[in-house]
Amino acid sequence: MNSASLAKMEGSSSVEGNQKLPKRKKMINDEDTMSKLPEPLISRILSFLPTKDAVRTSVLSKKWLFRWTFITRLDLDDTEFYSLKKKTGGKMSFLNFVYRALLLTKTSTFESFSILLANKYDTSLLNTWIPNILTRSRNLRVETHSKMSFSALASHYLFDSKLLEEVVLKMDSCAIRVPKIFARFDSLKLLKFSGILFTLHPSSKVLTLSFPLLKVFETVNCRWLNGNRLHLVVPILERVVIVEDAVSMSNETSVLAIYFSRFSLKHFSYCGLANISYYFRLLDSSSAHNASVNVVVKQCPINRVAETENRALVLLNEFRQMRCLTFEGCELLAQSKVAKLPSFKMLSHLKLGLVSGEVLLGLLHKSPILKTLHFKGVSTFDTQVLNSVAVPDCLTSTLQVVKFDKLHGCEHELCLAKYFMENVLVLERISFYLVSLWLGKSKIMEEFKEKLFSFKKGFSFAIIEFSYDV
Incomplete structure (x- = not known):
């Protein structure tokens, strides 16, 4: 190798070294810039990182060794400690991380605390963590796929919390014994429970919970056992969602x-499998003025129809000042019972599942200012009922939109369509959604359309459209 080549190589090495040097200086300068920020601001920035990443900053330098301990948010997810390559050690690493986070963090009150457990752990560990978490968190989220029971201490801290503003407990099957007959949550604004079996205090059959600031109340597959009544005092509550779709419940x-x-x-x-589990009562029906109500009942067995129908009627009666109603499970309702319902004087939008002609007509009579009607099919009914009673007020004065789903082209469907065409005087749009694309090209539908367009029309102008369900 000649001297010229050697000089060239040495020059190249020198250039590479000079290129790397600015990068190293830049990293040092960036760290220095970050270190000059006020400590509260550094803690704030670290709090927005995943907790595991925030802890990793401790290796940057001696100055950063304990800065992560001042974070105001903890996000603990055990899936981050398990990998396909590493078959063992994930559980112990996660447990050590949790204990380290709980013991070393110096923040007296966390803005939020989230713990996700995808794997099984000793229940005693969870009951050790939970009281500590409940006393230090404003916003709490616990999600686990293991069956467990809250200890007496954990239950006490949950029902005695004055700090919590939001709580989400998403459990697989968790038993909690309520330690008192009255509890007040002064700061709670959002509550979401899933998979929890609450057992009421044996000294009373009534549990009263007061939430002065609560706006959202949601439960999924929860039960309140050993009592007759759950009383919720919720002066500014805006949203209630109750889902009970687990077969075992x-x-x-x-x-x-x-x-x-x-x-x-x-x-x-409310969405229920097999029945409606509760009687829902409003101590002041005007408090649901202009509310939107959604009720879905699936697969109700014959032996529970009467009970479920009764609870459905009570619910509709309580919400008689609602603005919008979606009800799937109308086959549970009898025409004679619908006739006893009060008038829904504020109802402007009605959406139904499969419904009989008699019940549909009964609900229309109870909805004097209805503007939009949408139903997912009509079962076979005595079409003579359409001519045996007076035309509902909403058809002649307010109803503007009709949506008819699951159309098969049957004779009773044609009779109902004819009834709307002749009696809805301010109609703007009527839509027919066929059960299949094939039906739209069949002779049955050609005859249906031909007859439909031949009927006398009570409205001056409206859009009539056909499409198929997707």
């Missing part, structure tokens, strides 16, 4: 009624 005994008092509800939703 359909035969559980629970409280008979849930009472709501002093609230200003905007949305109420």
